[in-house]
Amino acid sequence: MESFIVRYRNLVVLLALLMAQLVGLAVQVRRTAGGPSVLNDADPRGVRLIRLWANALISPPERLIHASKIGVAAAWSNYIDLVHVRRQNEDLENTVDRLRLEEAALLEDARQGQRLQAMLGFQQRYIYATLAAQVYGSSGSDRSHDFYIDKGWRDGLKPDMAVITAEGIVGKVRDVFPHTAQVLAVNDTTSGAGVILETTRIRGVLRGDASGQLEVVGVTADQRIQPGEHVLTAGGDLIFPRGLPVGVVKKVVRDPDRDGLVDIILTPAAPLDRLDEVLVITSTEPRFPPQDEKDLAASATEENAVPAAIKDQVKASEIMAEKLPGLIDPNLPPDQQPLNDNSNPNPAPQPPQPLHPDEFSPSANDDSNTGPAPNSKPQTTPRRNP
Protein backbone atom coordinates (compact mmCIF):
# COMPACT_ATOMS: atom_id res chain seq x y z
CA MET A 1 0.00 0.00 0.00
CA GLU A 2 2.78 2.34 0.98
CA SER A 3 4.67 1.62 -2.22
CA PHE A 4 1.50 2.28 -4.21
CA ILE A 5 1.08 5.71 -2.63
CA VAL A 6 4.73 6.53 -3.13
CA ARG A 7 4.67 5.32 -6.70
CA TYR A 8 1.54 7.26 -7.62
CA ARG A 9 2.19 10.10 -5.23
CA ASN A 10 1.49 12.85 -7.77
CA LEU A 11 -1.77 11.34 -8.86
CA VAL A 12 -2.90 10.66 -5.28
CA VAL A 13 -2.21 14.25 -4.23
CA LEU A 14 -4.05 15.54 -7.30
CA LEU A 15 -7.10 13.40 -6.60
CA ALA A 16 -7.07 14.26 -2.89
CA LEU A 17 -6.97 17.98 -3.64
CA LEU A 18 -9.69 17.76 -6.27
CA MET A 19 -11.90 15.73 -3.95
CA ALA A 20 -11.37 18.14 -1.06
CA GLN A 21 -12.31 21.09 -3.23
CA LEU A 22 -15.39 19.32 -4.59
CA VAL A 23 -16.58 18.61 -1.06
CA GLY A 24 -15.90 22.24 -0.17
CA LEU A 25 -17.97 23.35 -3.14
CA ALA A 26 -20.82 21.06 -2.18
CA VAL A 27 -21.31 22.83 1.15
CA GLN A 28 -21.35 26.24 -0.49
CA VAL A 29 -24.03 25.51 -3.10
CA ARG A 30 -27.65 24.58 -2.63
CA ARG A 31 -30.24 23.35 -5.10
CA THR A 32 -33.37 25.34 -5.79
CA ALA A 33 -36.67 23.81 -6.73
CA GLY A 34 -36.64 23.36 -10.49
CA GLY A 35 -34.11 26.14 -11.11
CA PRO A 36 -30.35 26.36 -11.22
CA SER A 37 -28.28 25.95 -8.09
CA VAL A 38 -27.34 29.04 -6.13
CA LEU A 39 -24.67 29.91 -3.62
CA ASN A 40 -25.63 29.87 0.03
CA ASP A 41 -26.49 33.30 1.37
CA ALA A 42 -23.91 33.13 4.11
CA ASP A 43 -20.43 31.72 3.66
CA PRO A 44 -19.54 28.75 5.88
CA ARG A 45 -16.98 29.57 8.54
CA GLY A 46 -14.06 27.94 6.71
CA VAL A 47 -14.87 29.70 3.47
CA ARG A 48 -15.13 33.01 5.25
CA LEU A 49 -11.71 32.36 6.76
CA ILE A 50 -10.17 31.72 3.34
CA ARG A 51 -11.68 34.94 2.02
CA LEU A 52 -10.28 36.79 5.02
CA TRP A 53 -6.78 35.37 4.43
CA ALA A 54 -6.88 36.16 0.74
CA ASN A 55 -8.01 39.68 1.48
CA ALA A 56 -5.33 40.14 4.13
CA LEU A 57 -2.67 38.90 1.72
CA ILE A 58 -3.72 40.73 -1.42
CA SER A 59 -5.15 43.99 -0.12
CA PRO A 60 -2.01 45.65 1.36
CA PRO A 61 0.15 45.40 -1.79
CA GLU A 62 -2.83 46.22 -3.95
CA ARG A 63 -3.57 49.34 -1.92
CA LEU A 64 0.11 50.24 -2.08
CA ILE A 65 0.08 50.04 -5.87
CA HIS A 66 -3.14 52.03 -5.99
CA ALA A 67 -1.73 54.69 -3.66
CA SER A 68 1.42 54.91 -5.81
CA LYS A 69 -0.68 55.35 -8.91
CA ILE A 70 -2.69 58.09 -7.22
CA GLY A 71 0.53 59.75 -6.04
CA VAL A 72 2.02 59.75 -9.53
CA ALA A 73 -1.22 60.97 -11.05
CA ALA A 74 -1.52 63.71 -8.41
CA ALA A 75 2.08 64.83 -8.98
CA TRP A 76 1.42 64.99 -12.70
CA SER A 77 -1.84 66.87 -12.44
CA ASN A 78 -0.78 69.18 -9.57
CA TYR A 79 2.69 70.17 -10.67
CA ILE A 80 3.09 69.44 -14.37
CA ASP A 81 -0.20 69.42 -16.22
CA LEU A 82 -1.39 72.93 -15.25
CA VAL A 83 -2.44 74.29 -18.62
CA HIS A 84 -5.77 76.21 -18.51
CA VAL A 85 -5.99 75.85 -14.72
CA ARG A 86 -6.67 79.55 -14.12
CA ARG A 87 -9.50 79.58 -16.62
CA GLN A 88 -10.94 76.39 -15.16
CA ASN A 89 -10.72 77.90 -11.69
CA GLU A 90 -12.76 80.91 -12.75
CA ASP A 91 -15.35 78.69 -14.37
CA LEU A 92 -15.54 76.54 -11.26
CA GLU A 93 -15.97 79.53 -8.98
CA ASN A 94 -18.86 80.71 -11.12
CA THR A 95 -20.34 77.24 -10.99
CA VAL A 96 -19.98 77.10 -7.21
CA ASP A 97 -21.79 80.42 -6.84
CA ARG A 98 -24.61 79.21 -9.04
CA LEU A 99 -24.83 75.88 -7.22
CA ARG A 100 -24.98 77.61 -3.85
CA LEU A 101 -28.05 79.48 -4.97
CA GLU A 102 -29.58 76.33 -6.40
CA GLU A 103 -28.76 74.41 -3.23
CA ALA A 104 -30.58 76.94 -1.08
CA ALA A 105 -33.66 76.67 -3.27
CA LEU A 106 -33.51 72.88 -3.37
CA LEU A 107 -33.10 72.65 0.38
CA GLU A 108 -36.30 74.55 0.87
CA ASP A 109 -38.02 72.36 -1.73
CA ALA A 110 -36.79 69.22 0.01
CA ARG A 111 -38.10 70.47 3.33
CA GLN A 112 -41.45 71.24 1.83
CA GLY A 113 -41.52 67.81 0.16
CA GLN A 114 -40.78 66.15 3.48
CA ARG A 115 -43.62 67.96 5.16
CA LEU A 116 -46.04 66.93 2.45
CA GLN A 117 -44.93 63.32 2.55
CA ALA A 118 -45.21 63.24 6.31
CA MET A 119 -48.77 64.52 5.94
CA LEU A 120 -49.59 61.76 3.49
CA GLY A 121 -47.98 59.12 5.69
CA PHE A 122 -45.79 58.13 2.79
CA GLN A 123 -42.92 55.85 3.65
CA GLN A 124 -39.97 57.24 1.82
CA ARG A 125 -36.35 56.27 2.22
CA TYR A 126 -33.89 59.11 1.99
CA ILE A 127 -30.15 59.26 1.55
CA TYR A 128 -28.75 61.31 4.33
CA ALA A 129 -25.53 59.73 5.54
CA THR A 130 -22.87 58.55 3.11
CA LEU A 131 -19.27 57.53 3.48
CA ALA A 132 -16.75 58.23 0.72
CA ALA A 133 -14.46 55.33 -0.19
CA GLN A 134 -11.69 54.69 -2.70
CA VAL A 135 -11.90 51.74 -5.08
CA TYR A 136 -8.53 50.03 -5.09
CA GLY A 137 -9.00 46.62 -6.64
CA SER A 138 -11.24 44.08 -8.29
CA SER A 139 -11.87 40.36 -8.12
CA GLY A 140 -9.55 39.90 -11.07
CA SER A 141 -12.07 37.89 -13.03
CA ASP A 142 -14.52 39.08 -15.65
CA ARG A 143 -16.89 36.34 -14.49
CA SER A 144 -17.25 38.13 -11.18
CA HIS A 145 -18.04 41.84 -11.33
CA ASP A 146 -17.08 42.99 -7.90
CA PHE A 147 -14.49 45.37 -6.53
CA TYR A 148 -12.84 46.33 -3.28
CA ILE A 149 -13.05 49.62 -1.39
CA ASP A 150 -10.78 50.95 1.33
CA LYS A 151 -13.40 51.14 4.07
CA GLY A 152 -14.51 48.26 6.29
CA TRP A 153 -16.52 47.46 9.38
CA ARG A 154 -14.28 49.66 11.48
CA ASP A 155 -15.67 52.55 9.44
CA GLY A 156 -19.24 51.46 10.06
CA LEU A 157 -19.88 49.49 6.89
CA LYS A 158 -22.27 46.56 6.91
CA PRO A 159 -23.36 44.05 4.26
CA ASP A 160 -26.12 45.13 1.86
CA MET A 161 -25.40 48.83 2.12
CA ALA A 162 -25.95 50.60 -1.20
CA VAL A 163 -22.93 51.98 -3.06
CA ILE A 164 -23.41 54.91 -5.41
CA THR A 165 -21.58 57.70 -7.19
CA ALA A 166 -22.82 61.15 -8.05
CA GLU A 167 -23.80 59.77 -11.47
CA GLY A 168 -25.82 56.78 -10.31
CA ILE A 169 -25.93 53.47 -8.48
CA VAL A 170 -22.90 51.18 -8.48
CA GLY A 171 -23.61 48.13 -6.33
CA LYS A 172 -24.02 46.88 -2.80
CA VAL A 173 -21.61 45.89 -0.07
CA ARG A 174 -21.23 42.12 0.02
CA ASP A 175 -18.38 41.13 2.32
CA VAL A 176 -17.03 43.43 5.00
CA PHE A 177 -13.52 43.09 6.40
CA PRO A 178 -11.89 45.22 9.12
CA HIS A 179 -10.44 47.85 6.77
CA THR A 180 -11.82 46.86 3.40
CA ALA A 181 -15.05 45.69 1.86
CA GLN A 182 -16.10 43.80 -1.24
CA VAL A 183 -18.79 45.44 -3.35
CA LEU A 184 -20.96 43.46 -5.75
CA ALA A 185 -21.47 45.63 -8.84
CA VAL A 186 -24.94 46.01 -10.31
CA ASN A 187 -23.71 44.57 -13.63
CA ASP A 188 -22.90 41.18 -12.11
CA THR A 189 -25.10 38.28 -13.18
CA THR A 190 -25.96 37.51 -9.56
CA SER A 191 -26.88 41.09 -8.76
CA GLY A 192 -30.44 42.39 -8.62
CA ALA A 193 -32.21 45.69 -8.00
CA GLY A 194 -35.74 46.97 -8.50
CA VAL A 195 -35.91 49.70 -11.15
CA ILE A 196 -38.54 51.80 -12.87
CA LEU A 197 -38.56 53.57 -16.23
CA GLU A 198 -38.88 57.29 -15.64
CA THR A 199 -41.64 58.23 -18.08
CA THR A 200 -43.48 54.99 -18.82
CA ARG A 201 -43.34 53.91 -15.14
CA ILE A 202 -42.68 50.31 -16.17
CA ARG A 203 -41.01 48.31 -13.44
CA GLY A 204 -38.41 45.55 -13.75
CA VAL A 205 -35.42 43.84 -12.21
CA LEU A 206 -31.93 45.07 -12.99
CA ARG A 207 -29.02 42.66 -13.39
CA GLY A 208 -25.91 42.14 -15.47
CA ASP A 209 -25.29 39.76 -18.33
CA ALA A 210 -22.22 37.63 -19.07
CA SER A 211 -20.39 40.51 -20.74
CA GLY A 212 -21.11 42.91 -17.87
CA GLN A 213 -23.87 44.86 -19.61
CA LEU A 214 -26.71 46.23 -17.51
CA GLU A 215 -30.14 44.92 -18.44
CA VAL A 216 -33.67 45.06 -17.10
CA VAL A 217 -35.02 41.55 -17.53
CA GLY A 218 -38.47 40.06 -17.85
CA VAL A 219 -40.33 43.19 -18.97
CA THR A 220 -43.58 42.82 -20.89
CA ALA A 221 -43.11 44.03 -24.46
CA ASP A 222 -44.27 47.63 -24.77
CA GLN A 223 -44.02 49.98 -27.73
CA ARG A 224 -43.54 52.97 -25.44
CA ILE A 225 -40.09 51.82 -24.28
CA GLN A 226 -37.71 53.81 -26.44
CA PRO A 227 -33.93 54.31 -26.39
CA GLY A 228 -32.92 57.34 -24.37
CA GLU A 229 -35.42 56.89 -21.57
CA HIS A 230 -33.97 57.24 -18.11
CA VAL A 231 -34.17 54.38 -15.62
CA LEU A 232 -34.31 54.98 -11.87
CA THR A 233 -34.27 52.81 -8.78
CA ALA A 234 -37.74 51.77 -7.65
CA GLY A 235 -36.89 51.53 -3.97
CA GLY A 236 -38.62 48.22 -3.35
CA ASP A 237 -35.48 46.13 -2.82
CA LEU A 238 -34.69 47.69 0.58
CA ILE A 239 -31.13 48.39 -0.56
CA PHE A 240 -31.25 51.29 -2.99
CA PRO A 241 -33.38 54.32 -2.08
CA ARG A 242 -35.86 55.15 -4.80
CA GLY A 243 -35.23 57.72 -7.49
CA LEU A 244 -31.48 57.22 -7.98
CA PRO A 245 -30.25 57.20 -11.58
CA VAL A 246 -29.48 53.75 -12.94
CA GLY A 247 -28.88 54.35 -16.63
CA VAL A 248 -30.40 55.14 -19.98
CA VAL A 249 -32.20 52.71 -22.27
CA LYS A 250 -29.80 51.68 -25.03
CA LYS A 251 -31.92 49.14 -26.87
CA VAL A 252 -34.72 46.66 -26.35
CA VAL A 253 -34.18 43.01 -27.28
CA ARG A 254 -36.45 40.00 -27.18
CA ASP A 255 -36.08 37.75 -24.15
CA PRO A 256 -34.51 34.57 -25.56
CA ASP A 257 -36.08 32.36 -22.89
CA ARG A 258 -39.63 33.74 -22.57
CA ASP A 259 -42.07 34.72 -25.31
CA GLY A 260 -43.76 38.10 -25.04
CA LEU A 261 -41.09 39.51 -22.75
CA VAL A 262 -38.21 41.79 -23.58
CA ASP A 263 -34.87 42.65 -22.01
CA ILE A 264 -33.92 46.32 -21.88
CA ILE A 265 -30.20 46.92 -22.35
CA LEU A 266 -28.97 49.99 -20.49
CA THR A 267 -26.05 52.33 -20.67
CA PRO A 268 -25.06 52.67 -17.00
CA ALA A 269 -25.22 56.11 -15.43
CA ALA A 270 -22.10 55.46 -13.35
CA PRO A 271 -18.82 54.46 -15.03
CA LEU A 272 -18.79 50.89 -13.72
CA ASP A 273 -15.59 49.96 -15.56
CA ARG A 274 -13.54 52.84 -14.20
CA LEU A 275 -14.58 53.66 -10.68
CA ASP A 276 -12.26 55.65 -8.46
CA GLU A 277 -14.37 57.02 -5.64
CA VAL A 278 -17.76 55.84 -4.46
CA LEU A 279 -20.22 56.73 -1.73
CA VAL A 280 -21.60 54.10 0.61
CA ILE A 281 -25.04 54.92 1.98
CA THR A 282 -24.56 54.19 5.65
CA SER A 283 -27.89 55.52 6.87
CA THR A 284 -31.27 56.31 5.37
CA GLU A 285 -32.63 58.08 8.43
CA PRO A 286 -34.12 61.47 7.59
CA ARG A 287 -31.24 63.68 8.59
CA PHE A 288 -29.51 66.59 6.86
CA PRO A 289 -25.79 67.34 7.10
CA PRO A 290 -24.82 69.54 10.10
CA GLN A 291 -24.47 72.70 8.03
CA ASP A 292 -27.87 72.19 6.42
CA GLU A 293 -29.39 71.45 9.83
CA LYS A 294 -27.98 74.75 11.07
CA ASP A 295 -29.37 76.60 8.05
CA LEU A 296 -32.77 75.01 8.57
CA ALA A 297 -32.77 75.97 12.25
CA ALA A 298 -31.88 79.55 11.34
CA SER A 299 -34.64 79.57 8.74
CA ALA A 300 -37.17 78.25 11.27
CA THR A 301 -36.11 80.92 13.79
CA GLU A 302 -36.67 83.61 11.17
CA GLU A 303 -40.07 82.19 10.29
CA ASN A 304 -41.09 82.23 13.98
CA ALA A 305 -39.75 85.75 14.32
CA VAL A 306 -42.15 87.11 11.66
CA PRO A 307 -45.45 86.25 13.46
CA ALA A 308 -43.96 87.49 16.72
CA ALA A 309 -43.14 90.81 15.10
CA ILE A 310 -46.63 91.07 13.63
CA LYS A 311 -48.10 90.32 17.07
CA ASP A 312 -45.96 93.06 18.58
CA GLN A 313 -47.13 95.49 15.91
CA VAL A 314 -50.79 94.66 16.62
CA LYS A 315 -50.23 95.17 20.32
CA ALA A 316 -48.57 98.54 19.67
CA SER A 317 -51.47 99.67 17.49
CA GLU A 318 -53.92 98.72 20.21
CA ILE A 319 -51.96 100.78 22.75
CA MET A 320 -51.88 103.71 20.35
CA ALA A 321 -55.61 103.37 19.74
CA GLU A 322 -56.22 103.56 23.45
CA LYS A 323 -54.10 106.67 23.82
CA LEU A 324 -55.25 108.59 20.71
CA PRO A 325 -58.80 110.03 20.37
CA GLY A 326 -60.96 107.68 18.30
CA LEU A 327 -63.64 108.47 15.74
CA ILE A 328 -66.25 106.49 17.65
CA ASP A 329 -66.65 107.02 21.37
CA PRO A 330 -68.84 104.38 22.98
CA ASN A 331 -69.73 106.77 25.81
CA LEU A 332 -71.31 109.43 23.54
CA PRO A 333 -74.70 109.41 21.81
CA PRO A 334 -74.63 109.00 17.98
CA ASP A 335 -75.27 112.66 17.13
CA GLN A 336 -72.31 113.78 19.29
CA GLN A 337 -69.81 111.25 17.93
CA PRO A 338 -66.45 112.70 16.86
CA LEU A 339 -67.18 111.23 13.43
CA ASN A 340 -69.82 113.96 12.89
CA ASP A 341 -67.58 116.68 14.19
CA ASN A 342 -67.26 119.34 11.47
CA SER A 343 -64.47 121.12 13.21
CA ASN A 344 -61.91 118.95 11.41
CA PRO A 345 -59.45 121.35 9.78
CA ASN A 346 -58.87 118.94 6.87
CA PRO A 347 -62.27 117.60 5.94
CA ALA A 348 -62.59 114.89 3.32
CA PRO A 349 -63.55 116.54 -0.01
CA GLN A 350 -67.13 116.03 -1.17
CA PRO A 351 -67.53 114.54 -4.67
CA PRO A 352 -68.77 117.12 -7.24
CA GLN A 353 -72.41 117.06 -8.23
CA PRO A 354 -73.03 115.19 -11.49
CA LEU A 355 -74.33 117.14 -14.46
CA HIS A 356 -76.60 114.25 -15.50
CA PRO A 357 -77.40 112.15 -12.43
CA ASP A 358 -77.97 108.47 -13.04
CA GLU A 359 -78.57 105.44 -10.88
CA PHE A 360 -74.89 105.35 -9.77
CA SER A 361 -74.82 108.95 -8.62
CA PRO A 362 -74.53 109.45 -4.85
CA SER A 363 -77.83 111.29 -4.83
CA ALA A 364 -79.47 108.39 -6.68
CA ASN A 365 -78.04 105.99 -4.12
CA ASP A 366 -79.42 108.15 -1.42
CA ASP A 367 -82.78 107.92 -3.15
CA SER A 368 -82.51 104.19 -3.46
CA ASN A 369 -81.54 103.93 0.15
CA THR A 370 -84.53 105.85 1.15
CA GLY A 371 -86.67 104.10 -1.45
CA PRO A 372 -88.53 105.61 -4.39
CA ALA A 373 -91.50 107.80 -3.77
CA PRO A 374 -94.84 106.24 -4.28
CA ASN A 375 -96.27 106.97 -7.76
CA SER A 376 -92.84 108.08 -9.04
CA LYS A 377 -91.75 106.79 -12.44
CA PRO A 378 -88.45 104.94 -12.75
CA GLN A 379 -85.71 107.02 -14.29
CA THR A 380 -84.34 105.84 -17.57
CA THR A 381 -80.82 106.52 -18.61
CA PRO A 382 -80.44 107.46 -22.25
CA ARG A 383 -78.34 104.98 -24.12
CA ARG A 384 -75.43 106.23 -26.08
CA ASN A 385 -74.64 104.78 -29.38
CA PRO A 386 -71.07 103.65 -29.66
Next chain:
Amino acid sequence: MSLLGAESRREIEIHRYPLLVYTLVLLGSLVLQAWLPRVVGRFDWFDLPLVAIVYFALGRRNPLQGTLMGAAMGLFEDALSHHAIGINGIAKTTVGFLAGSVGIRIDVDNHTIRVLLNVALSLLSSAIYLFVARFLLGLAVEWSGLTELLRAMGNGVIALVLFPLLDRLQIRD
Protein backbone atom coordinates in the same frame (compact mmCIF):
# COMPACT_ATOMS: atom_id res chain seq x y z
CA MET B 1 10.99 18.47 -30.06
CA SER B 2 13.55 16.09 -28.72
CA LEU B 3 12.36 13.51 -26.23
CA LEU B 4 14.65 12.20 -23.55
CA GLY B 5 14.14 9.83 -20.70
CA ALA B 6 12.07 11.49 -18.01
CA GLU B 7 14.58 11.06 -15.20
CA SER B 8 17.58 12.13 -17.23
CA ARG B 9 15.84 15.29 -18.55
CA ARG B 10 14.60 16.19 -15.11
CA GLU B 11 18.10 15.94 -13.72
CA ILE B 12 19.52 18.03 -16.53
CA GLU B 13 17.10 20.89 -16.94
CA ILE B 14 15.24 21.62 -13.73
CA HIS B 15 14.89 25.38 -13.36
CA ARG B 16 15.59 26.67 -9.90
CA TYR B 17 14.74 30.08 -8.52
CA PRO B 18 15.31 31.92 -5.25
CA LEU B 19 12.40 31.64 -2.84
CA LEU B 20 11.91 35.39 -3.09
CA VAL B 21 11.27 35.07 -6.82
CA TYR B 22 8.59 32.43 -6.25
CA THR B 23 6.92 34.55 -3.62
CA LEU B 24 7.06 37.83 -5.47
CA VAL B 25 6.02 36.45 -8.85
CA LEU B 26 3.10 34.42 -7.53
CA LEU B 27 1.90 37.12 -5.15
CA GLY B 28 2.51 39.80 -7.77
CA SER B 29 0.45 37.90 -10.32
CA LEU B 30 -2.48 37.72 -7.89
CA VAL B 31 -2.21 41.39 -6.96
CA LEU B 32 -1.88 42.59 -10.54
CA GLN B 33 -4.73 40.34 -11.65
CA ALA B 34 -6.91 42.06 -9.08
CA TRP B 35 -5.63 45.57 -9.80
CA LEU B 36 -5.09 45.72 -13.57
CA PRO B 37 -8.74 45.22 -14.63
CA ARG B 38 -9.45 48.62 -13.08
CA VAL B 39 -6.89 50.15 -15.40
CA VAL B 40 -7.69 48.34 -18.64
CA GLY B 41 -11.46 48.29 -18.14
CA ARG B 42 -13.22 45.41 -19.81
CA PHE B 43 -10.21 44.42 -21.89
CA ASP B 44 -8.94 42.18 -19.12
CA TRP B 45 -8.21 39.25 -21.39
CA PHE B 46 -5.49 37.68 -19.29
CA ASP B 47 -5.02 35.38 -16.34
CA LEU B 48 -1.68 36.22 -14.76
CA PRO B 49 -1.83 33.58 -11.99
CA LEU B 50 -2.33 30.90 -14.63
CA VAL B 51 0.68 32.17 -16.62
CA ALA B 52 2.79 32.05 -13.46
CA ILE B 53 1.61 28.53 -12.57
CA VAL B 54 2.36 27.22 -16.04
CA TYR B 55 5.79 28.85 -16.06
CA PHE B 56 6.93 27.46 -12.73
CA ALA B 57 5.31 24.04 -13.21
CA LEU B 58 6.97 23.64 -16.60
CA GLY B 59 10.30 24.83 -15.30
CA ARG B 60 10.28 22.78 -12.13
CA ARG B 61 9.16 19.64 -14.01
CA ASN B 62 7.44 18.49 -10.86
CA PRO B 63 3.71 17.59 -11.04
CA LEU B 64 3.40 17.63 -7.26
CA GLN B 65 4.67 21.17 -6.93
CA GLY B 66 2.57 22.25 -9.90
CA THR B 67 -0.52 20.72 -8.32
CA LEU B 68 -0.01 22.40 -4.95
CA MET B 69 0.88 25.73 -6.52
CA GLY B 70 -2.16 25.59 -8.79
CA ALA B 71 -4.48 24.68 -5.92
CA ALA B 72 -3.24 27.52 -3.73
CA MET B 73 -3.42 30.14 -6.49
CA GLY B 74 -6.84 28.99 -7.66
CA LEU B 75 -8.27 29.10 -4.16
CA PHE B 76 -6.93 32.60 -3.61
CA GLU B 77 -8.44 33.71 -6.91
CA ASP B 78 -11.78 32.26 -5.88
CA ALA B 79 -11.55 33.91 -2.48
CA LEU B 80 -11.19 37.34 -4.09
CA SER B 81 -14.38 36.87 -6.09
CA HIS B 82 -17.84 36.40 -4.62
CA HIS B 83 -18.18 33.00 -6.23
CA ALA B 84 -17.86 29.63 -4.55
CA ILE B 85 -14.34 28.80 -3.43
CA GLY B 86 -12.95 25.84 -5.31
CA ILE B 87 -14.06 26.30 -8.93
CA ASN B 88 -10.89 28.08 -10.00
CA GLY B 89 -9.06 25.91 -7.50
CA ILE B 90 -10.00 22.72 -9.34
CA ALA B 91 -9.16 24.25 -12.73
CA LYS B 92 -5.77 25.56 -11.65
CA THR B 93 -4.93 22.39 -9.72
CA THR B 94 -5.45 20.34 -12.86
CA VAL B 95 -3.50 22.82 -14.99
CA GLY B 96 -0.59 22.80 -12.54
CA PHE B 97 -0.50 19.00 -12.53
CA LEU B 98 -0.61 18.78 -16.32
CA ALA B 99 2.03 21.47 -16.81
CA GLY B 100 4.34 19.72 -14.35
CA SER B 101 3.73 16.37 -16.06
CA VAL B 102 4.25 17.73 -19.57
CA GLY B 103 7.38 19.58 -18.45
CA ILE B 104 9.10 16.26 -17.87
CA ARG B 105 8.67 15.30 -21.51
CA ILE B 106 9.31 18.45 -23.51
CA ASP B 107 12.04 20.97 -24.04
CA VAL B 108 11.03 23.75 -21.67
CA ASP B 109 13.62 26.16 -23.05
CA ASN B 110 11.78 26.43 -26.33
CA HIS B 111 9.70 29.62 -26.17
CA THR B 112 7.29 28.63 -28.90
CA ILE B 113 6.38 25.40 -27.18
CA ARG B 114 5.91 27.12 -23.85
CA VAL B 115 3.70 29.81 -25.34
CA LEU B 116 1.57 27.28 -27.22
CA LEU B 117 1.27 25.19 -24.08
CA ASN B 118 0.20 28.28 -22.21
CA VAL B 119 -2.58 28.98 -24.70
CA ALA B 120 -3.73 25.35 -24.64
CA LEU B 121 -3.73 25.15 -20.84
CA SER B 122 -5.63 28.46 -20.63
CA LEU B 123 -8.38 27.03 -22.81
CA LEU B 124 -8.36 23.85 -20.72
CA SER B 125 -8.65 25.89 -17.53
CA SER B 126 -11.68 27.75 -18.92
CA ALA B 127 -13.26 24.47 -19.99
CA ILE B 128 -12.76 22.92 -16.54
CA TYR B 129 -14.16 26.03 -14.88
CA LEU B 130 -17.25 25.86 -17.05
CA PHE B 131 -17.65 22.13 -16.52
CA VAL B 132 -17.43 22.37 -12.74
CA ALA B 133 -19.63 25.45 -12.42
CA ARG B 134 -22.33 24.56 -14.88
CA PHE B 135 -22.47 20.78 -14.95
CA LEU B 136 -21.15 19.61 -11.58
CA LEU B 137 -22.65 22.38 -9.46
CA GLY B 138 -25.54 23.41 -11.71
CA LEU B 139 -24.81 27.12 -11.36
CA ALA B 140 -26.22 29.51 -13.96
CA VAL B 141 -22.87 30.60 -15.39
CA GLU B 142 -23.00 32.61 -18.60
CA TRP B 143 -20.10 31.94 -20.89
CA SER B 144 -18.61 33.46 -24.00
CA GLY B 145 -16.33 31.31 -26.15
CA LEU B 146 -14.81 34.38 -27.80
CA THR B 147 -13.83 35.86 -24.45
CA GLU B 148 -12.15 32.62 -23.39
CA LEU B 149 -10.28 32.47 -26.70
CA LEU B 150 -9.16 36.09 -26.30
CA ARG B 151 -8.04 35.36 -22.77
CA ALA B 152 -5.99 32.39 -23.96
CA MET B 153 -4.40 34.55 -26.66
CA GLY B 154 -3.69 37.27 -24.10
CA ASN B 155 -2.00 34.74 -21.84
CA GLY B 156 0.10 33.60 -24.79
CA VAL B 157 1.25 37.15 -25.51
CA ILE B 158 2.09 37.75 -21.85
CA ALA B 159 3.99 34.46 -21.71
CA LEU B 160 5.95 35.47 -24.80
CA VAL B 161 7.21 38.56 -22.99
CA LEU B 162 7.33 37.33 -19.41
CA PHE B 163 8.95 33.91 -19.73
CA PRO B 164 12.31 35.16 -21.11
CA LEU B 165 12.42 37.79 -18.36
CA LEU B 166 11.73 35.22 -15.66
CA ASP B 167 14.35 32.89 -17.18
CA ARG B 168 16.96 35.49 -16.26
CA LEU B 169 16.10 35.03 -12.59
CA GLN B 170 17.05 31.35 -12.57
CA ILE B 171 19.75 30.08 -10.29
CA ARG B 172 22.60 29.03 -12.60
CA ASP B 173 25.14 26.49 -11.51
